[in-house]
Amino acid sequence: MDDDYYSLQSILADNHKLSCTFTLDVPGLGYLEGSTEPDIHQNSKVEIPFWLAQTLSLNEFTTFPLPPAYSNRVRAALNASAPSVKLSHLVGGGGCWYRWGRRIAEVLDDQPQADLLNMLLNAFLARLPPLQDLSAHIASADHSIPEGDAGSGESFREGMEGDERDLFSVGQDSARITKAWYDSNGRKAGGR
Structure with a gap:
């Protein structure tokens, strides 16, 4: 970022x-x-x-x-279930929710600044594990998702903001590279 x-x-x-x-x-x-x-x-x-x-x-x-995208209502929703909040819809224009929040925090006084930065950090930390899991799953060759997880994964993916989409892409690439490496080492070990 x-x-x-x-x-x-x-x-x-x-x-x-x-x-x-x-x-x-x-x-x-x-x-x-x-x-x-x-x-x-x-x-x-x-x-x-x-x-x-x-x-x-x-x-x-x-x-x-403070813009509505960083209001107490959004903070409460993030605290309840961060992955279910569609950050991309909060700021529009590709959804640069984290970046815009950081830029706004630069202008705020000490306490509101600390509150906003903590909200951004906590949201990122709560959304990162499901983001990693989903990117690894989609990149894997086995696309069998249990019925209960398919909808929530797609909903989470739709709600990713710009930087999360970039991390998602990096996660997919990393998972593909790791799988290719693992598969090639497995064949070498199995062929001996």
Whole structure:
């Protein structure tokens, strides 16, 4: 999850819209509201891309509430059953839920920042084992899934966000390579 300048995932995460409230009058930026007025007035709410909201918030021109994708409701759902939460649907645009959360945390004060980072970490730790299991299973030659697991595995896969999909792909490749190595060593040992 590097925030490389050329990373498409980072660019997508920085372009998510964030609802901000201006703390003062700003002349000449009325077009951000989509209005015909030339200025933005104090307490005006405007949805702007995160890359702009971050700069404005750090310079105390705006404030913003925590986006719904990181609300207490989502936190409670993650605590109840992290694999059942469809992270890809929470932020849209390919679902860069972890990256966008990390970027938002950079702007927050100490305690809200710690709370958000803990939520991201706990969600990742709770979702990683099922992600690994599913990627290894799908990569294996034996595709016999018990009936009860087929639906939950597919549902989990649909709900993966961007970075999880990347890890899933790496897990599949690793499982295929491991299986090929194991099979080739098994034939050598059996042939002696």
